[in-house]
Amino acid sequence: MNAHVPAGKRRGGHVVRILTIGAHAFTQLARMKVFHFLALFAVLAIASNFLNLPQHEGPESAGAAVLRSIKSWSLGAMTLFSVVIAVAATALLIPKDIEDRTLYTILAKPVPRIDYLAGRLLGVLLLLFVSLLAMDLLMTAVLQARTAIVLGEQRDMAAALGWPHDAVESLLAETRAAGPGWPLQGAVAAVFVRAAVMASIALLISTFSTSTLFTTVVGLLVYFIGHFQADARDFWLQGGEAGEGAAARLASLALALVLPDFQLFNVIDAVIEGSVVPLATLGRLVLAGGYYVVLFTLASWFIFAEKEI
Numbered sequence: 001m002n003a004h005v006p007a008g009k010r011r012g013g014h015v016v017r018i019l020t021i022g023a024h025a026f027t028q029l030a031r032m033k034v035f036h037f038l039a040l041f042a043v044l045a046i047a048s049n050f051l052n053l054p055q056h057e058g059p060e061s062a063g064a065a066v067l068r069s070i071k072s073w074s075l076g077a078m079t080l081f082s083v084v085i086a087v088a089a090t091a092l093l094i095p096k097d098i099e100d101r102t103l104y105t106i107l108a109k110p111v112p113r114i115d116y117l118a119g120r121l122l123g124v125l126l127l128l129f130v131s132l133l134a135m136d137l138l139m140t141a142v143l144q145a146r147t148a149i150v151l152g153e154q155r156d157m158a159a160a161l162g163w164p165h166d167a168v169e170s171l172l173a174e175t176r177a178a179g180p181g182w183p184l185q186g187a188v189a190a191v192f193v194r195a196a197v198m199a200s201i202a203l204l205i206s207t208f209s210t211s212t213l214f215t216t217v218v219g220l221l222v223y224f225i226g227h228f229q230a231d232a233r234d235f236w237l238q239g240g241e242a243g244e245g246a247a248a249r250l251a252s253l254a255l256a257l258v259l260p261d262f263q264l265f266n267v268i269d270a271v272i273e274g275s276v277v278p279l280a281t282l283g284r285l286v287l288a289g290g291y292y293v294v295l296f297t298l299a300s301w302f303i304f305a306e307k308e309i
Contacts, residue, residue, distance in 0.1 A: 017111055018119045025123020026130075028096075029089050039131055042081040046074045046138050064178035064274070066150055067143060071178075071272045074139040075187055079268070081135070082128055082195035083223060089127060090202035091215035093120045114301045117203060121297060124199045128192060136188050140180045147179035177274055186277035187268045193289035194265040198223055200296035201260075207304040226262035260292050 097103035097120075106116055151172055158168045202219040209215045265285055267277050 014112070014115055017115045018122060021106070021111070021116060021119025022122030022126060025093060025120045026126040027123075029093075029123060029127050032092070039081070039134075042077050042131075042135055043138060046077055046135055046142060064174050067147060067175065067178040068272050068274075070143055070146060071139075071184065072268075074135070074142070075191065075268045075272070078132060078135050078139070078188065079191050079194075082132060082191055083198055083220075085128060085131065086124060086195040086199040087202045087216050087219035087223070089124045090121070090199045091206055091209075091212045091219065093124070094206045095210075095212050113304050114297075117207075117300050117304060118297060121199060121203050121293075125196055128195050128199070132188060132192055132195075136185070140184070143180040143184075147175065150175055183271050183274075183276045186282050187271040189282060190265045190267050190277075190285055193285055194262060197260050197262075197289050197292045197296075200293040200300075204296045204300045204303070207300045207307065222259070223262065226260045229256070229259060229261045229263075258295070260288075264288060 094103070097106070103116075107113065154171055154175060155168070158171070163171075198219065201222055202215055205215045205218050206212075209218070267281070267285070271277060
Protein backbone atom coordinates (compact mmCIF):
# COMPACT_ATOMS: atom_id res chain seq x y z
CA MET A 1 0.00 0.00 0.00
CA ASN A 2 2.83 2.43 0.81
CA ALA A 3 4.22 1.87 -2.67
CA HIS A 4 1.30 3.89 -4.11
CA VAL A 5 1.86 6.82 -1.75
CA PRO A 6 3.90 9.61 -3.37
CA ALA A 7 7.36 10.07 -1.87
CA GLY A 8 6.61 13.73 -1.09
CA LYS A 9 3.60 12.77 1.03
CA ARG A 10 5.61 10.10 2.85
CA ARG A 11 8.27 12.67 3.68
CA GLY A 12 5.55 15.10 4.70
CA GLY A 13 4.12 12.45 7.00
CA HIS A 14 7.49 12.06 8.69
CA VAL A 15 7.74 15.80 9.26
CA VAL A 16 4.20 16.01 10.66
CA ARG A 17 4.84 13.10 13.04
CA ILE A 18 8.13 14.57 14.23
CA LEU A 19 6.54 17.98 14.82
CA THR A 20 3.58 16.43 16.65
CA ILE A 21 5.81 14.30 18.89
CA GLY A 22 8.09 17.30 19.46
CA ALA A 23 5.19 19.53 20.51
CA HIS A 24 3.97 16.84 22.92
CA ALA A 25 7.45 16.44 24.40
CA PHE A 26 7.80 20.21 24.82
CA THR A 27 4.45 20.39 26.63
CA GLN A 28 5.35 17.40 28.78
CA LEU A 29 8.69 18.91 29.82
CA ALA A 30 7.27 22.40 30.37
CA ARG A 31 4.86 20.97 32.94
CA MET A 32 7.61 19.40 35.04
CA LYS A 33 8.11 21.52 38.16
CA VAL A 34 11.82 20.74 38.42
CA PHE A 35 12.47 22.74 35.26
CA HIS A 36 10.41 25.62 36.63
CA PHE A 37 12.77 25.84 39.59
CA LEU A 38 15.83 25.68 37.34
CA ALA A 39 14.43 28.38 35.09
CA LEU A 40 13.60 30.54 38.10
CA PHE A 41 17.14 30.13 39.39
CA ALA A 42 18.61 31.20 36.05
CA VAL A 43 16.27 34.19 35.79
CA LEU A 44 17.12 35.32 39.33
CA ALA A 45 20.82 34.89 38.61
CA ILE A 46 20.55 37.21 35.62
CA ALA A 47 18.19 39.69 37.28
CA SER A 48 20.48 39.92 40.33
CA ASN A 49 22.76 42.10 38.22
CA PHE A 50 20.39 44.97 39.06
CA LEU A 51 21.36 44.70 42.72
CA ASN A 52 24.39 45.85 44.71
CA LEU A 53 25.51 48.63 42.43
CA PRO A 54 29.24 49.00 43.08
CA GLN A 55 30.85 52.22 44.25
CA HIS A 56 33.45 53.63 41.88
CA GLU A 57 36.46 55.83 42.42
CA GLY A 58 36.59 57.34 38.95
CA PRO A 59 34.76 57.43 35.61
CA GLU A 60 37.03 54.84 34.00
CA SER A 61 36.35 52.25 36.74
CA ALA A 62 32.59 52.69 36.38
CA GLY A 63 32.53 51.65 32.75
CA ALA A 64 32.97 48.57 30.63
CA ALA A 65 34.18 46.36 33.51
CA VAL A 66 30.74 46.51 35.14
CA LEU A 67 29.00 45.52 31.91
CA ARG A 68 31.51 42.76 31.19
CA SER A 69 30.83 41.34 34.64
CA ILE A 70 27.08 41.29 33.89
CA LYS A 71 27.64 39.53 30.56
CA SER A 72 29.99 37.00 32.15
CA TRP A 73 27.57 36.20 34.97
CA SER A 74 24.53 36.04 32.67
CA LEU A 75 26.12 33.90 29.96
CA GLY A 76 27.56 31.61 32.64
CA ALA A 77 24.09 31.11 34.12
CA MET A 78 22.65 30.45 30.66
CA THR A 79 25.38 27.91 29.87
CA LEU A 80 24.89 26.01 33.12
CA PHE A 81 21.10 26.04 32.79
CA SER A 82 21.11 24.92 29.14
CA VAL A 83 23.51 22.00 29.69
CA VAL A 84 21.65 20.73 32.75
CA ILE A 85 18.28 21.06 30.99
CA ALA A 86 19.57 19.39 27.82
CA VAL A 87 20.90 16.34 29.68
CA ALA A 88 18.25 16.00 32.39
CA ALA A 89 15.24 16.62 30.13
CA THR A 90 16.41 14.15 27.49
CA ALA A 91 17.28 11.57 30.14
CA LEU A 92 13.75 11.75 31.52
CA LEU A 93 11.81 11.36 28.29
CA ILE A 94 12.19 7.73 27.23
CA PRO A 95 12.00 6.22 30.78
CA LYS A 96 8.94 8.36 31.52
CA ASP A 97 7.30 7.35 28.23
CA ILE A 98 7.88 3.69 29.12
CA GLU A 99 6.57 4.20 32.65
CA ASP A 100 3.43 5.98 31.41
CA ARG A 101 3.11 3.48 28.52
CA THR A 102 3.06 6.44 26.14
CA LEU A 103 5.87 4.86 24.13
CA TYR A 104 3.79 1.74 23.40
CA THR A 105 0.87 3.85 22.23
CA ILE A 106 3.06 5.90 19.90
CA LEU A 107 4.90 2.96 18.37
CA ALA A 108 1.69 0.97 17.93
CA LYS A 109 0.18 3.52 15.50
CA PRO A 110 2.70 2.68 13.92
CA VAL A 111 5.30 5.45 14.16
CA PRO A 112 8.85 4.80 12.90
CA ARG A 113 11.31 4.82 15.77
CA ILE A 114 13.47 7.45 14.09
CA ASP A 115 10.44 9.76 14.04
CA TYR A 116 9.86 9.15 17.73
CA LEU A 117 13.48 9.88 18.66
CA ALA A 118 13.71 12.93 16.40
CA GLY A 119 10.43 14.26 17.81
CA ARG A 120 11.53 13.80 21.40
CA LEU A 121 14.83 15.56 20.66
CA LEU A 122 12.94 18.36 18.93
CA GLY A 123 10.83 18.84 22.06
CA VAL A 124 13.97 19.28 24.18
CA LEU A 125 15.42 21.73 21.65
CA LEU A 126 12.18 23.74 21.71
CA LEU A 127 12.36 23.91 25.50
CA LEU A 128 15.98 25.06 25.29
CA PHE A 129 15.19 27.65 22.63
CA VAL A 130 12.27 29.17 24.53
CA SER A 131 14.20 29.18 27.83
CA LEU A 132 17.32 30.77 26.32
CA LEU A 133 15.21 33.30 24.43
CA ALA A 134 13.54 34.42 27.65
CA MET A 135 16.89 34.65 29.45
CA ASP A 136 18.43 36.46 26.49
CA LEU A 137 15.68 39.07 26.55
CA LEU A 138 16.13 39.52 30.29
CA MET A 139 19.91 39.79 29.95
CA THR A 140 19.56 42.38 27.19
CA ALA A 141 17.10 44.41 29.29
CA VAL A 142 19.42 44.28 32.32
CA LEU A 143 22.41 45.31 30.20
CA GLN A 144 20.47 48.13 28.57
CA ALA A 145 19.37 49.51 31.94
CA ARG A 146 22.79 49.16 33.55
CA THR A 147 24.48 50.73 30.51
CA ALA A 148 22.29 53.80 30.90
CA ILE A 149 23.11 53.95 34.64
CA VAL A 150 26.85 53.58 34.05
CA LEU A 151 26.87 56.21 31.28
CA GLY A 152 25.12 58.66 33.59
CA GLU A 153 27.62 57.96 36.39
CA GLN A 154 30.54 58.43 34.03
CA ARG A 155 29.25 61.76 32.74
CA ASP A 156 28.71 63.08 36.27
CA MET A 157 32.11 61.92 37.52
CA ALA A 158 33.96 63.21 34.45
CA ALA A 159 32.27 66.59 34.76
CA ALA A 160 33.16 66.80 38.46
CA LEU A 161 36.79 65.95 37.71
CA GLY A 162 37.00 68.33 34.75
CA TRP A 163 37.79 65.73 32.07
CA PRO A 164 38.17 67.11 28.50
CA HIS A 165 35.31 66.48 26.07
CA ASP A 166 37.27 64.13 23.80
CA ALA A 167 38.33 61.91 26.72
CA VAL A 168 34.75 61.71 27.98
CA GLU A 169 33.39 60.77 24.54
CA SER A 170 36.06 58.09 24.12
CA LEU A 171 35.19 56.60 27.50
CA LEU A 172 31.46 56.65 26.76
CA ALA A 173 32.04 54.97 23.38
CA GLU A 174 33.97 52.16 25.10
CA THR A 175 31.14 51.69 27.58
CA ARG A 176 28.48 51.58 24.86
CA ALA A 177 30.51 48.95 22.99
CA ALA A 178 30.48 46.78 26.13
CA GLY A 179 26.69 47.00 26.35
CA PRO A 180 24.07 44.92 24.52
CA GLY A 181 24.67 44.22 20.84
CA TRP A 182 24.68 41.61 18.10
CA PRO A 183 27.98 39.98 19.20
CA LEU A 184 26.19 38.98 22.39
CA GLN A 185 23.60 37.10 20.32
CA GLY A 186 26.40 35.11 18.70
CA ALA A 187 27.48 33.92 22.14
CA VAL A 188 23.88 32.93 22.99
CA ALA A 189 23.67 31.01 19.70
CA ALA A 190 26.86 29.12 20.61
CA VAL A 191 25.32 28.27 24.01
CA PHE A 192 22.23 26.86 22.27
CA VAL A 193 24.23 24.79 19.75
CA ARG A 194 26.39 23.31 22.52
CA ALA A 195 23.24 22.42 24.50
CA ALA A 196 21.71 20.82 21.39
CA VAL A 197 24.78 18.58 21.03
CA MET A 198 24.49 17.61 24.71
CA ALA A 199 20.80 16.76 24.24
CA SER A 200 21.65 14.44 21.32
CA ILE A 201 24.38 12.75 23.41
CA ALA A 202 21.92 12.22 26.26
CA LEU A 203 19.44 10.79 23.73
CA LEU A 204 22.03 8.24 22.60
CA ILE A 205 22.85 7.23 26.17
CA SER A 206 19.18 6.91 27.11
CA THR A 207 18.56 4.37 24.33
CA PHE A 208 20.68 1.74 26.10
CA SER A 209 20.45 2.98 29.69
CA THR A 210 17.69 1.91 32.05
CA SER A 211 18.37 4.64 34.59
CA THR A 212 17.72 8.36 34.30
CA LEU A 213 20.46 9.01 36.85
CA PHE A 214 22.98 6.97 34.85
CA THR A 215 22.12 8.88 31.66
CA THR A 216 22.48 12.22 33.44
CA VAL A 217 25.79 11.38 35.11
CA VAL A 218 27.36 9.90 31.97
CA GLY A 219 26.08 12.81 29.87
CA LEU A 220 27.66 15.37 32.18
CA LEU A 221 30.86 13.28 32.27
CA VAL A 222 31.02 13.37 28.46
CA TYR A 223 30.53 17.14 28.64
CA PHE A 224 33.53 17.61 30.92
CA ILE A 225 35.66 15.18 28.88
CA GLY A 226 34.79 17.13 25.74
CA HIS A 227 36.22 20.28 27.32
CA PHE A 228 39.60 18.63 27.89
CA GLN A 229 39.71 16.69 24.63
CA ALA A 230 41.75 19.32 22.75
CA ASP A 231 44.37 19.57 25.53
CA ALA A 232 44.69 15.78 25.77
CA ARG A 233 44.95 15.50 21.98
CA ASP A 234 47.71 18.10 21.79
CA PHE A 235 49.63 16.45 24.63
CA TRP A 236 49.34 13.07 22.96
CA LEU A 237 50.48 14.35 19.55
CA GLN A 238 53.44 16.25 21.01
CA GLY A 239 54.60 13.26 23.03
CA GLY A 240 54.47 10.73 20.20
CA GLU A 241 57.47 9.47 18.22
CA ALA A 242 58.08 10.71 14.70
CA GLY A 243 57.04 7.42 13.15
CA GLU A 244 53.80 7.40 15.09
CA GLY A 245 52.79 10.90 13.98
CA ALA A 246 50.51 9.89 11.10
CA ALA A 247 48.77 7.16 13.10
CA ALA A 248 48.35 9.51 16.06
CA ARG A 249 46.82 12.20 13.85
CA LEU A 250 44.37 9.71 12.33
CA ALA A 251 43.38 8.45 15.77
CA SER A 252 42.99 12.05 16.94
CA LEU A 253 40.78 12.84 13.94
CA ALA A 254 38.66 9.74 14.56
CA LEU A 255 38.22 10.75 18.19
CA ALA A 256 37.17 14.28 17.21
CA LEU A 257 34.61 12.86 14.77
CA VAL A 258 32.80 10.89 17.48
CA LEU A 259 33.47 12.98 20.61
CA PRO A 260 32.72 16.71 20.43
CA ASP A 261 35.45 19.17 21.30
CA PHE A 262 33.42 21.61 23.38
CA GLN A 263 36.23 24.15 23.44
CA LEU A 264 35.17 24.98 19.88
CA PHE A 265 32.03 26.56 21.32
CA ASN A 266 33.91 28.74 23.83
CA VAL A 267 33.35 32.10 22.15
CA ILE A 268 31.83 33.59 25.29
CA ASP A 269 35.11 34.93 26.69
CA ALA A 270 35.89 36.77 23.46
CA VAL A 271 32.40 38.31 23.35
CA ILE A 272 32.64 39.42 26.98
CA GLU A 273 35.89 41.23 26.16
CA GLY A 274 34.16 43.04 23.29
CA SER A 275 35.26 40.94 20.31
CA VAL A 276 32.87 40.24 17.45
CA VAL A 277 32.33 36.60 16.52
CA PRO A 278 32.87 36.39 12.72
CA LEU A 279 29.95 34.96 10.79
CA ALA A 280 32.29 32.34 9.33
CA THR A 281 33.21 31.17 12.85
CA LEU A 282 29.58 31.09 13.91
CA GLY A 283 28.70 29.18 10.74
CA ARG A 284 31.38 26.57 11.49
CA LEU A 285 30.01 26.16 15.01
CA VAL A 286 26.50 25.61 13.65
CA LEU A 287 27.73 23.10 11.06
CA ALA A 288 29.80 21.23 13.65
CA GLY A 289 26.87 21.19 16.06
CA GLY A 290 24.51 19.99 13.32
CA TYR A 291 26.94 17.21 12.40
CA TYR A 292 27.09 15.91 15.98
CA VAL A 293 23.33 16.17 16.47
CA VAL A 294 22.67 14.14 13.30
CA LEU A 295 25.43 11.64 14.14
CA PHE A 296 24.18 10.94 17.66
CA THR A 297 20.53 10.85 16.57
CA LEU A 298 21.31 8.25 13.89
CA ALA A 299 23.37 6.25 16.40
CA SER A 300 20.41 6.42 18.80
CA TRP A 301 18.12 5.11 16.07
CA PHE A 302 20.54 2.25 15.30
CA ILE A 303 20.45 1.12 18.94
CA PHE A 304 16.79 1.87 19.58
CA ALA A 305 15.67 0.02 16.44
CA GLU A 306 17.06 -3.24 17.85
CA LYS A 307 15.68 -2.68 21.34
CA GLU A 308 12.80 -4.83 22.55
CA ILE A 309 9.92 -2.60 23.66
